[in-house]
Amino acid sequence: MNGDMxxxxxxxxxxxxxxxxxxxxxxxxxxxxGSHFRLTVREIHLNGGGAVHGGMLMALADIAMGKTVQLAxxxxxxxxxxxxxxxxxxxxxxxxxxxxxxxxxxxxTRSIVFVTAVLAVEERTVLTATGLWKVLGTGGDxxxx
Amino acid sequence: xxDAEAVWGKRLAAARVVPAPDGWTHAPQWDPFEAYxxxxxxxxxxxxxxxxxxxxxxxxxxxxxxAHGGALMTFADAVLxxxxxxxxxxxxxxxxxxxxxxLASATAGDFITxxxxxxxKTRDIVFVRGDFMVGSRPIFTASxxxxxRV
Numbered sequence: 001m002n003g004d005m006x007x008x009x010x011x012x013x014x015x016x017x018x019x020x021x022x023x024x025x026x027x028x029x030x031x032x033x034g035s036h037f038r039l040t041v042r043e044i045h046l047n048g049g050g051a052v053h054g055g056m057l058m059a060l061a062d063i064a065m066g067k068t069v070q071l072a073x074x075x076x077x078x079x080x081x082x083x084x085x086x087x088x089x090x091x092x093x094x095x096x097x098x099x100x101x102x103x104x105x106x107x108x109t110r111s112i113v114f115v116t117a118v119l120a121v122e123e124r125t126v127l128t129a130t131g132l133w134k135v136l137g138t139g140g141d142x143x144x145x
Numbered sequence: 146x147x148d149a150e151a152v153w154g155k156r157l158a159a160a161r162v163v164p165a166p167d168g169w170t171h172a173p174q175w176d177p178f179e180a181y182x183x184x185x186x187x188x189x190x191x192x193x194x195x196x197x198x199x200x201x202x203x204x205x206x207x208x209x210x211x212a213h214g215g216a217l218m219t220f221a222d223a224v225l226x227x228x229x230x231x232x233x234x235x236x237x238x239x240x241x242x243x244x245x246x247x248l249a250s251a252t253a254g255d256f257i258t259x260x261x262x263x264x265x266k267t268r269d270i271v272f273v274r275g276d277f278m279v280g281s282r283p284i285f286t287a288s289x290x291x292x293x294r295v
Contacts, residue, residue, distance in 0.1 A: 020206040021213035025182065044181045048154065053178035054240040055222045059215025066214075082214045086244045 012038065015067050025056065028063045034071075037064040037101040041093055052093040057119060061087060061129040064101040065115045069133045072105060072113070080113060080133040091126040099126065111138040149173065152235045159184065163200055166256065172197065172227070179223050182216065187227075190260060195231060197224045198258045201251060211250040212284075217277070218245050220257065221287035225273045228261035229291050232271065237294035241270075245287045255279045269293055 008014070009029060015037065017027035025045070029038050039060055047053040062085060069080050093099060099119050106114040112132055119127040150156060156173040163184035165171050172187040172195075174180040182205075186198040205216035222240055229238050251257060261275040274288035 016208045020203060020208065020210075021216050022207070024204045025215070044177055046177045047179075048175040048177070049237075053176055053219065053222070054243070055182075055215065055219025056178055058218040058222070058243065058245075059213070062214040062218070079209075081209075081250075082247050084244070084246050085214060085218070086242070087218075088242045089240050 009038070015063055021059070022063060025059060026063070028060060030064075030067060035102070037067070037103070038098055039101075040098045041095050043095060046095060050094065052099075054087075054089055057089065057093070057099075057127045058085065058087045058129070060099060060101060061085065061117045061119060061127060062131075064103050065117050065129065065131050066133070068103040068105065069113050069115060072108065073135065079136045081136060083132050083134045085129060085131040087127055087129045089127055091121075091124055093121055093126050097121045111135050149175070149230065149235045152237070161202075161204075163202075166198075166200075169198060176223070179219065183220055183223065185223065194260065195227065196258060196260045197227060198256055201253050201255045201257065203253055206253060211252050212255070214245070214247060217247070217251075217257075217285050218243065218287070221245060221259075221275065221277065221285070222289070224259045224261050224275055224277075225287065225289045226291070228263055228273050228275070229271050232263045232266055233293060238271065238291045239294065241290045241292045243287055243289040245285060247285045248283050249285075251279055251284045255284075257284060264288075 012029035014027035017023045045052050045056045101119045103117045115131045117129040157180040160181045165186050169186040169188050172185045184200045187195045190196050199220050205212050207213040259275040259277045264272040271291045277285050
């Protein structure tokens with residue numbers, strides 16, 4: 001039932017799919033050129049109406065946005081965690097369709113990263129998201145910084 | 146009240162059976178993704194509403210071994226949807242927008258509860274929110290707008 005790692009699409013790498021949530025529901029693939037992420041819908045991702053569950057779409061946004069933030073902070077040895085994520089559900093996604101996610105960092109301050117994401121199936125936007133990531137170790141998060 | 150089974154079809158078996166704690170029962174699950182991912186418990190509260198709970202395990206963790214936002218948002222989407230069913234006689238409905246704030250981390254073994262609140266119901270739209278707790282500690286909060294399918 002878990003993601004089939006042997007089905008790696010050429011030019012993509014899995015987003016932390018060794019264990020836990022990402023392995024259980026994914027894998028989500030990141031294009032090696034950094035342009036986007038992708039996930040192909042399986043039966044386990046569906047709701048009772050036969051469309052992708054809203055929780056899975058929000059999870060996909062969180063995974064892609066979180067990975068993008070992680071890669072942006074890594075060179076300076078920093079980490080971050082999600083503090084706020086707002087998602088608008090624009091269209092439904094069906095079994096077998098591939099969701100493409102594009103992420104951009106709108107602004108990065110010392111302690112907060114502002115992020116947006118658009119999830120689409122071909123030319124059809126299905127979800128938009130905006131989120132805030134807290135940079136750990138800059139005070140107020142109990143991480144000792 | 147319209148029977149949820151008649152509205153949504155056959156209830157699903159959970160991918161992993163997690164025993165219900167004392168005072169809680171398994172809530173019926175209708176969505177494959179929820180049945181695959183989440184233990185889902187309920188109990189009646191005074192006034193006729195339902196309180197919901199889940200128990201985190203390794204399926205719900207991220208690389209830092211704390212609960213993944215995706216798992217928590219999925220639980221919120223499920224809980225808020227059940228609250229709307231209770232307020233609308235199991236109307237067909239879909240999430241239009243959900244705002245989630247992550248207040249503190251949770252991890253495997255944490256029992257997360259929520260008593261959702263339907264804030265306002267119009268003909269087409271329902272506003273709903275919930276605080277998600279481990280004991281008395283707030284872990285995250287979610288508010289959402291749902292569209293009723295008419």
